[in-house]
Amino acid sequence: MELTAIVIGLSLVEYAVFSMLCGRARRRCGVVAPATSGDPTFERYFRVQQNSLEQLIIFIPAMFLFAHYLSVPVGAGLGLVFILGRALFARGYYRDAPKRALGFGLSLLSNLVLLLGGLIGALIAYF
């Protein structure tokens, strides 16, 4: 399971980078805590972090279940597609909100395959 752990760790390092970029955007755009809105540029950085969080709550357990019940290398490959998708999502969103679509779709699709695959694998193992 080392490969699974490495991919999960990498996805979290990427997310930590998004979080730090969001913190930097807060300072640069002059958005004073506790506010999280008021400047469209900051809001894009904030949404990259938040949306990644919304996806990671699925990704981490799904990655683990897929690797455990179906296949470690296929799970790791899908995990890398997810990480790449998140990078494209962030890069696009930082430029302009509509440019987030490709990366969003790529990471969502790989995430859903991991989740449904992991769930089906667990169901097969149970019955």
Add this chain to the structure above:
Amino acid sequence: MELTAIVIGLSLVEYAVFSMLCGRARRRCGVVAPATSGDPTFERYFRVQQNSLEQLIIFIPAMFLFAHYLSVPVGAGLGLVFILGRALFARGYYRDAPKRALGFGLSLLSNLVLLLGGLIGALIAYF
């Protein structure tokens, strides 16, 4: 632990549905990214997703700990109550914010029992 994995997987499928309904509400209500406010209907769909995320960060590890240290079938039963509570929460919230209360309470209660039970089980195993 297959049963635990299945219940965790189902809770994430439910959350993925909430996320997709939120994405659809964004388009229907004309809330343009990166904004997450401005339309009360969208905000209810957004809060269903966000509040479920706020609960799942407890639910997933707590479910695992409860099943590992106390009981797989009791944990799975509590997990199904959590999933049912989330469905009632969403159904109520989509109609009118105050109608979220019953489902909120049901999922919160089962979540806290899972968390405290899992923690007590780990403490007993340690000492």
Add this chain to the structure above:
Amino acid sequence: MELTAIVIGLSLVEYAVFSMLCGRARRRCGVVAPATSGDPTFERYFRVQQNSLEQLIIFIPAMFLFAHYLSVPVGAGLGLVFILGRALFARGYYRDAPKRALGFGLSLLSNLVLLLGGLIGALIAYF
């Protein structure tokens, strides 16, 4: 791994307390759902919960990986520093937003050490 489970459980109990304090602040400040802004005091309670969620998505897997691949007692010690940092963060933020800095830094630092340590440990085990 009981020690790891206990520290993860404690971090989630702390987060559950932040969530309940946020719910209480919602009622006291008269912020009606689905709104999450409009009252600076409520917004500080809300951000304590949200920011803890943003950190826990890293903390829980990182704690597990660090303990599994490097050291259970060192991981548990860093986990306790994280929990303490979160308490200082909340206590400061509830009083005034700039007072959150020390606790924020302490929890972020311990979290990053757990994440990078866990990832390096997994890489060493793999190669």
